Amino acid sequence: MTLTQANEPAPVRLEGVTKRFGGDVVAVDALDLAIEPGSLVTLLGPSGCGKTTTLRMIAGLERASSGRILIDDQDVTRLPANLRDVTMVFQSYALFPHMNVFDNVAYGLRVARVSGADLARRVDEALEMVGMQGLERRSSAELSGGQQQRVALARALVMQPRVLLFDEPLSNLDAKLRRRVRQDIRDLQQRLGITSVYVTHDQEEALAISDVIVVMHQGQVQQTGSPFELYTRPVNRFVADFIGSASFLPGSYDGESVRVADYSFRHPQAVSAGEVSVMVRPEAVRVVLDGDEPDATSDATSDPDVDGAAGGGVADHEAVRSQAERSHESAPKVNGLEATVKSVGYLGLATDVVLETAVGELNASVTGEGRSELARGQEVRVVFRPAGIYLLPAAQGE
């Protein structure tokens, strides 16, 4: 049989898994997690959040202090690592330095007493899959980092594991290579349909390859969901901050409109009225230069990037209109949040701007031509675009 006819992908379930080190340090705290067969789930979090420990418990390299781990509905909590049908790709590649590429890939097969033509065929297949055929006789020391990681991947794939684990496999590669290899990993994983658990602290990497992301912090799951869900609807400030970047401003919500300082805009969201913390993605911030005030209609209809003003997206129709209406009714006051430019960082595709407002700092990612006019100390107004706004109950925004 060939690799493409691999095992039935297995579901993985963690039930109340806890890992304590030395009695009082809780690395993983009562973790529940269900991984669909054939999906790629990423454990994402800062270092020390328990993601690697969780991965190692699935591998059997650490033993859970309590709780159950089930692979394919079988309790493997106490099964030694070498008897689990799970392989792992390591951060350091962990290629055996005293063996060549072929022997490295063949290692697990030989341990499982596969030999002869069968062995050679499977190793060839695995190497071909990662694009390393022809390099069988190379010693692992002669390979580049990317090649080493491919061999490590082949070594893990050749075992046709029920579950494939990745422990920050790309962190030793340079940025460009990282992007390419992660795409290869994702392609292979989807082609073979192997249940995979992937650990990283790099949110971009997580967003790019995952079916499901599990954000962890201090041994606990903060949120589980698709990349889109996590980005647009984070459950708390930690997730919001960790996935992409965000600023948080205090505000109040009346069930319909949000008020931040004297800026108010409509934002339909199922969150109880009262004090809220407003998450603002940088790209949702639209900066309006003084003396270049957009009127309501132009703001609502015209493309902001050719607008003379700088902005991060389409401003909310409703919100701006209501503001406009209100400003007509009362004093000729322009809706928006007053801010002072604190710093400007040009990044090519966008310009990072840090703004000081009366209620806190605000990060903005500004595109468009007008951004070149931004300068430190400048007084500006900002308005928000709805796609990058999300309301959190005030307590979770702390």
Added chain:
Amino acid sequence: MKRLSLVLALFLVLAGSAFAQRVNVLCSPDLAWCEALGPAFEQATGIDLEFVRLSSSEALARLRAEAANPVFDVWFGGTGDPHLVAFHESVTEFYKPSAWDELLPSLTNAVGETYIPLYTGAIGFVVNEGVLEEEGAPVPRCWEDLTNPAYKDLIAMSDPNSSGTSYTTIATLVQIMGEDEAFEYLGELHQNIQQYTRSGSAPGQLAGRGDVAIAIQFLHDGVKFAEQGFPLTNIAPCEGTGFEIGGLSLIEGAPNRDAATRFIEWALTPEAQLIAAESGESYQVQSNRNTPVHPASPDLDSLNLIDYDFEQFGDPEVRDRIVSRWTNEIFPVPR
């Protein structure tokens, strides 16, 4: 299972030699003599001989320690007193060899049926005259001479705590002078002693190399060093001197008793006793009167031998008292 058979094989290798017939000898004379015994005995009887060389005090300690599960079959040589103690403590047993009547009667009479006399030798001075000359000191003739301050730092004897030779020397002095006088003498002698050695024959070696000028020890060891080429002369003290009766004992509960008795019988033959001088560098007078006395051996008849009381001075209590008196009254005195 492969590993298990390896372990078994190791055990077999380690214990393999236990199957051949052999005799374990605790050997107290000079190593060279001990070394020469094995090949000769194997040639004579076909029995393997394994030995450990320990001084007579160490040998007694070892036998006591192993009394519950004896390792050795025979105790060969060493001063008589420890043999006597071992006999009284039932560490050894008396075995009457067929050659008993061929042994020198003076020796068999002195020890009775306790251990078998193997050889005899007398205490004396082993002197490096070259060193004496260089240091401007006369050649000593008598025990009394040794207290001469000219010999400061030039005399060595062994420590009675570890050496039977030393005990024989002190017991001799006690018998010649009386106990208190002997200790007074030892106190004066102490001022001239360069060191008390652990082993009984070491003083002669020091004298041979010139580290001291005078060694108090058995004369036959002096002969050994002289025969090796060291510039040494043997002097018998004028007041008379004591002697030892080297012992040969069968260990109680010897694991190879048959081989042990065959060894004892063999060891008392003139042929076996000749080995001592011929290849063992040992020049004691052998106990079998049919064994020719080696020309270099000290002629015991010409020495003024005292009537050494083996009974009294072989008594462990007397021995302990004398040794501890020496240890407490003589050894600590500064010099």
Added chain:
Amino acid sequence: MAVRSIIQSRSLATTSSAWIFALSSLVFFLALPFGRPGRAFLTIDPAFRPWNLDGPWLWLVPLMSVVALAAALLPLDSTRRGNILILTGTTGFVAGSGWLIATGVPFGLGAVFTLAALVVVGGYGLSLSGRVQGDPFIASSILFVALLIVLLIIYPLFTVLQTAVVIDGRFTFEKILATISGPRFLFLENPFTERSEFALAMSGIPVGAAAFLAWALFRRAALSRALLMVSGGGVAGLVVGVMLFGRGAIATSLLLAVIAATVSTVLGLAFALLGQRTRIAFVRRSMSAISLLPIITPPFILAFAMIFLLGRRGLLTHDMLGMSNSWIFGLPGVALAQILAFTPIAYLVIQGSVAGLNAALEEASVTLGASRWHTFRTITWPLLRPGLANAFLLSTIESFADFGNPLILGGDRNYLATEVFSAFAARFDPSEAAVYGVVLLIIVLLVFYAQSRWLGQSSFVTVTGKPSLGGFSPLPRALEVTLLVGFVLWAVAVIGLYASIVYGSFVQLWGVNSTLTLRHWRDLSNTGIPVFLYTARIAAISAVPAALLGFLIAYLVVRQNFWGRRFLEFGSMLSFATPGTVMGVAYILAFNTGPWLLTSSAVIIVLAFIFRNMPVAIRGGVAGLAQIDPSLEEASTTLGASTGRTLRLVLIPLLIIPLVAGLIFAFVRAMTAISQVIFVVSPGNMLTTVLLLGWVEQGQIGRAAAMGTLLIMTMLTVILLLMLLTRKRGLGSGEVVP
């Protein structure tokens, strides 16, 4: 089917391979005699078959085997199975060994194999129940190593303690008091002198206290700290007083240790500086050669040669300098011999610190306006201090434990290490020997403790440092010349001593008759060569388990996390720290009678060698493992390999060089050991060093010189082969020194 279907089916099967060991324990129990009548291990005496033995609870052993067998074969969940296996393994083991202890019957082959198999059953239990993370191999290894450490290190030392305080079955401090107040231990107040040594020694207290008070005032220390310093000063003053005015073993050994350690440390520092910063390349290169000397030299050979060069009629002292005295016998001679032996050790230790000195730091300090003295005090000294302290403490330990040099050159002063031997072997007073042993052990452990506390090192494994590359400012001319002169003198002395040994083996009578002869070499053929070959065989046999066990312990300590890991570290440290004579007397006390009867066999010598030399391999293993990414082992594990296979397929190939080095050092150390094994040689199990000591003591000079030459040449060859091997493999040859 998946590749690992076979594995998986095994893992999910309802039986456990523990049944093999459960069954083995049963078979061994029934097939082999549980005890033996005497010393011979292989005696198959029907009287010691289990059914001929008293004590019905001995039958708990096979009962437990049967239960374990059932538990292994029945379909149970792994936790329950594990718990049953732990219970049966433990009960069976306790019953079996308890029977041996209660009856005092020496263990037989059956006991060894049955109990070992039960330990493995327990190991399976620990692994399956999850009490130990790791597979049965790891769990069993932990159990075995712990048992071996208890039986062959802790228990013998405990026996020493017991012998010191239990006399005739009664607990008493009489023997301790009697020994300590006896003239050999601490002969402080000598009634035969007019002065009062006691008063003089006591006067050390105020002197020391005053000195430290002055220091405290100078440093303007806080009151509490000043009080501490003053009381410390009092104690130090007393110790110095006792050292100077006492005469017994403890005073002598203390004084000896202070002298030898101080001088060795100073010389070690001088050589380390020279080795790194001299302008003469040849001297730099020859430095690494001197570090080999202590490894290849039997312990008392230098002392022996010193007599011929430095005695009253010595070549140097008498013939060349015209001196005529016997200073060589006693403290000065022993101190000199120890300095010659320990300086290379001190050099090795300090070398690391000196390499860590950074010329740039010193220059930076000077450019910041500091004076040379200030630079030395604030930059150089703090960097050097750990290395110096380490070298000093190590030399101190070595000096206390040294047995050979005091035996040859000690004159009639007493030393702790030799008193242990004399008390046991000559005076046959086991309790007195035990008291000396306990005292010596306490002192050495205190020094070890001080070392680890002061230097903040948790274990003995980090003795050597790694020299860094980089340019150094050369030494000031005057200093360099002084150091060079010192080094040359030292080198000439050492070369002269070695040459004189070789010379002594080829002349009729060393110092008297210089006619050339091969007689002494021929004389070796009778006893010398057979004993040499036997020793080599025993050393080789013991080197393999010593190296493997050392590596296993290193692996367990570094890579595994389990309850009792500290105990394992401590036990191994203990076997390293305990002076050889103490371990020797411990072995004879513990293994001479009763259930663990082992004396008068090759087995006890092999065991002594294994546990004596294993720490060297541990150190090598720890250093080697530190270089290996743990992911390699984890990769192997996740690819399906058991720990045993991982060790064999991954770790051993990667660590082969340190492993071979550990093997060779274990061999070399076994070849040159004496202090422990002198207690346990027996007929047919004679060792070279013990024989050599006999020859030296009895004046068979030529033979001794020939054997010494043979030993040195053999060791040198072996070590050079090792260096060649490591160089070929392109691995750092600087790492080969233990």
